[in-house]
Amino acid sequence: MKNLNPTCTASWKKLNKHFETFKTAHLYKLFNDDVNRFKKFSILFENKILVDFSKNLIDNTTLRLLINLAKEMHVPEAILDLFNGEKINKTENRAVLHTALRNLNNDIYYENKLISNEIHSILKKMEYFSNKVISGSWLGYTGKSITDIVNIGIGGSDLGPCMVTEALRPYKNHLNMHFVSNVDATQLIEVFKKISPETTIFIICSKTFTTQETIMNACSAKKWFLKYAQNILFLKNHFFAVSMNIKKPLQFGIDISNIFTFWDWVGGRYSLWSAVGLSIMLSIGCKNFKKFLKGAYAMDQHFINTPLEKNIPILLALIGIWYNNFYNMETEAILPYDQYMHRFPAYFQQGNMESNGKCIDRTGKLVEWQTGPIIWGESGTNSQHAFFQLLHQGTKIIPCDFIAPIFSHNVLDEHHIILLSNFFAQTQALAFGSNLNFFKKDYVNSKYSIYKNFEGNRPTNTILCKKITPYILGCLIAMYEHKIFTQGVIFNIYSFDQWGVELGKKLAQKLYLSLKNKYNFRKFDSSTQGLIDLYHNWNFFN
Template sequence: MNEIAPSPGWQALIDHRRALAGRSLTALFAANPQRFAQLSLAWDDWLADWSKQRLTAETMALLVAYARERNLPAWIAAMFAGEKINLSEQRPALHTALRQQGDAPLAVDGADVIPAIRTVQARMRMLATQLRGGARLGATGRPIRYAINLGIGGSHLGPRLVCDVLAGPRAGRGDGIDVAFVSNVDPEHLSRALAGADPATTLFVVVSKSFTTQETLKNATSAREWLAAQLGGGPALGAHFIAVTANAAAARAFGVAGTDVLPMWDWVGGRFSLWSAAGLAIAIRCGWESFAELSAGAAAMDAHFRDTPLPRNLPALLALVDFWNAQASGMGQRVVVPYAHALSRLPAYLQQLVLESNGKSVMRDGAPSSRPTAPALWGEPGTDSQHALFQWLHQGMHAVPVEFIVPVRAAHPLSDQQALLVANALAQAQALMTGRPLAAVRAQLAAKGVAPDAIDRDAPHRVCPGDRPSTMLLLPELNARRLGQLLALYEHRTFVEGALYGINSFDQWGVELGKALAEPLIAAVRDGVDSAGADASTRSLVAHVRTLSRRV
């Protein structure tokens, strides 16, 4: 059957949407003094406020009923139990097991996975401690002081984001080791990371589940050649590599010592892998204690998500708001604005998490979706974005939901700057909702003594229509525990949205298509091999690339 066939719950939502049509956000607040209390939730000193979204308490009740109709509680239980909810690949999705705080058994195909997780974590801790303490020696006997993480997608975005948040100012660190991240096959990315580096003290962490990822393996090969040119080749170069992979044989064939190969499991998707050995760079850069606290924070959100009924379940409720905007209200975009410079890379991380998970048009049962799935997601940090994209948000033709993420306390306070930052976030959310009507603009200009003809000319340009929806997430501070909670919150929201859409959030077959088509074109661009199998446009582009390449 069609996974998203019409249902009483869906019809109730559509009827309710029609009843809400034409009611502004300010009118909804005026009609209900309890609106904020009904459309917000506090949890562990967090406060989530979606009262500025175009919905009501009745909407949320209908959404919760629809979630139950879609068997959401059963899907949540199935994920935590290790059932094979990744149906197209017949795998569990057990990233939550990686941050489980106790040793309660969890079986996959009849085998408890927790002991293997603990073994890998012990090896991660040992490697990180050695590197941070200067005990890991390179081929020349000098200690490693610089590590470069080679990965792409989830092997890059998550660890880099966490390191950006937790590493802190360089002057505040005493461990003396730096970590860089290289993902792009563009040679400039690796070249910049190597500029000024000393091969004798540089280590590469190669993260690829298959150990065949094109970009990662090409960068690893170039890194090995760079080392060999300075240090000479041979087995000694193995001291400069650690591999994180499910293909240990390929890693050893590349030259990584067996004791330096950390395993990955097929039940951990790349975009959820920072909690695995793919997060080794986090432990190296920030310390094992920070990695452990990050995991503990995520585990706290896991427990809340697993055990809390839907009407008080923070990830589920926020996902229901997202679902309402995307499917019932037809909003095709979603903007995320973290008011924290350390979270500058969060929108890019969420693009992979959300869009690779839910950017699909086929249901779990193989039927095409009859309704939109994940909207486009993008954003930039505040307050920088106030001087760029917020012009479009306030006066553009599209009413796009905005999500503000605001740590209240600063990690490194300077004067009253954190108060300015938080106040700006609150003001932007208010401005999106209330706008600035023409009458108010005219009154303001008149109060300044502006001539009537100038008011007639200028006032329309200053009008902001308002009635733009937003959600506000206030968290106490941005540390390892809170970051773990934040990332797990988004993981679970993404899973809930996929369950409501009726799709599999844990495969990514669209990614595979581009990889397959690139193979023959690499030979065409690099070696001049005939590209007859490509379309006319691509063949012409290849020919022009070849012409320009010969001019070098």
């Protein structure tokens, strides 16, 4: 990928000039001036997903300049580098080929080696195992069928599988799914209360099999299991590993046949398409898991082959940059109006902030422009009664993505039509405020009308799909993945490492010794030392 300062491009400079004349524009007027605005600024993908970006503070000139920026920053070439397996993760000298995991029909090469066969082999192994568990033919150490699956991981090894199994709960079989990520023992102990060692499988997901939180939880789960099973040979029936490292799971006591591998070119937060998705397959079955992969592949093809002017991930990325880098709007909210999708914002909070939360560019210099935004959100009408007050009338303007299915998996009275009426109303209110003629009298003829005034002009994207199916969820996840990638290219940063989490891990190892042994003479800053001293004092008198 090219190393370019985005702020030095001709397009960036033209965008700055355009912003000075456009920054007072109001959505109310933009819509009044162009009756075809919705048609011009919305895209229908496969007649399954509509992306309406018309309620954004943009016009034809804005989009033209933003698209020119993508061209100047060589986004099309970067996309080819991504899919061709170039080592774009330079700081770790790795390719980024999670897209290969959902390309089920074509040969994929990496470093002149055919990797498609390896991918298919692991997928078949996952299918064979999940079919045995789902059918009841995989037995625990007392001869009983499996009823519960416990996925132990953290970060991408937890957020992805957990989010997808929740989002696709309507496709779920009889197995009970549990996810443990927090090293706080409370989470694991609460799971222990719900499961039986005779009928539970533990899947330990860790790329290196050295992640402290995951290994601590895995060791505690093993200890709990052996308290009942009392024979280490029974681990073969109940413990499985998903890892790039074969040696460490073997040392842990996991049988070689119970290890599902993946590769160094699969990043943690993009790993749910790999064997890390084993818990997903166990939850929804192999047929639905493959539909999930196919949905992502369809969005991959759209991303590669569609001109920038109609390319959904690229347009969403560019609009985000317009707000982040020109309007100085520092956060974005993701708001799914579907209860099953309640973990979707948290998943892309990690996906975006761990990818593009960087302050060093690809030349090794400190950036002079804003990089990744703060991502947050919540599901459905609950969020309306929590933080929408700030979205509508606060001093911070927060661009929002609203996501909803036209058809619900659960039909009950008028629940869904009320949900959708709220969904449509919120984007309308955020865009136009109290400028809507049929509401003006409610806000003018009041002693406290000033407090009831809604300025509007709050930008949103509306993403409507027919129904949250495995295929459509795959499309949506890949869409956001590619949005993040595009922004990283334009920010001129390395999106696929995460060195920022490493320092805290190393310090924790040193602090562990001081907490475990109060006579450890290592000295820290006065605050940290004071906290350690208090810990020891309270433990002494407890």
